[in-house]
Amino acid sequence: MNISINPSLFQTNDQLKIGIIHYTKIVVSESPQMIKGRTRLYQENLFLELQETSVTERPGIAEWRKVWKSFGADPNRYRHSAESLMRRISKENYLEPFHLGVDLNNFFSLQFEIPIGIYDLSKIQGDVVITVGDEETGYEGLNGRFNTLKNILCSIDDDGAFGSPFVDSRRTAVTEETTNALQIFYLRPSLTEDECHELLQSAGKMFCQVSGGDYKTFILSSNEPTISL
Structure with missing residues (x-):
């Protein structure tokens, strides 16, 4: 399988970087109590922080709002998923455990x-x-509804x-039957490639410590717009 970025995207943002983690032989089950507890504590601390500074002032959220807008989408009408999650937490509407794949992806x-995003590779x-x-x-x-993705980044x-x-x-959603998965990170363009590699290694290591299996990381950028799994 090849994974690539449409070269035209770099005309809008030549620093665009997409992180890829390929997981194999993982076990997706109910999250262990350690993950549930850590995620809940993180959300509670984040809620307190968000009482002092708004969601849109968070550096990563703000940067991706600008990227969103640069490709033609309205960040106020169609919020990227990280902002949507954070807005929920700012209202003390904490995320409930679902299963390991979703819980760690949200964390x-x-x-x-x-x-x-995390996807079942077999689908x-x-x-x-x-x-x-x-x-x-x-x-x-x-x-639960049909979503139109005009002017929004997407994987096809x-x-x-x-x-x-x-x-x-829904088609490619990770379930407890998933053993091989593809995780796509919409990295902050301002990060260096070394910082991106460090971020991906940290995430992959933590995921496999809990799920078992193996992982490999890749970065799609203007320097390397195509990778092969």
Whole structure:
């Protein structure tokens, strides 16, 4: 499988970077109490911080709002997933445990202040291209409705779009049957590649410490717009 970025995206932002973690032989189950407790404590501390500074003042959230807007989407109408999660927490509407894949994905998104998606690799068909959607791009999302992705970054395989930093599709959702997964990190463009590698290694290591299995990390950028799993 090849994963690539549409080269035209670099005309809008030549520092755009997408992180990829490929997980194999993982076990997705109910999150252990350690993860549940750590995630809850993190949210409670974040809630307190957000009483002093607004969600949109957080560096990662603010940076991705600018990226969002640069590709033509309205960040006030279509909020990226990290901002949506953080706004929930600012209202003390904490995230409830779902399963290990979703729980850790949400934790990383809050920690790094960036949108992140995780997908069942067995449900992805052919190669993957990260691009910007048009009027016809969309899917049934995890939010329970059809989502149009015009001017929004998205991941597309042979069957169409399946993921985005807005909301992910039902088709490729990770379940407790998932053993191989693809995690896509919409990295802050301001980070250096070394900082991006460090972030991905930290996330992959933590994920596999709990889920078992193995992981490999990759970065898509203008220097390397295509990688092969």
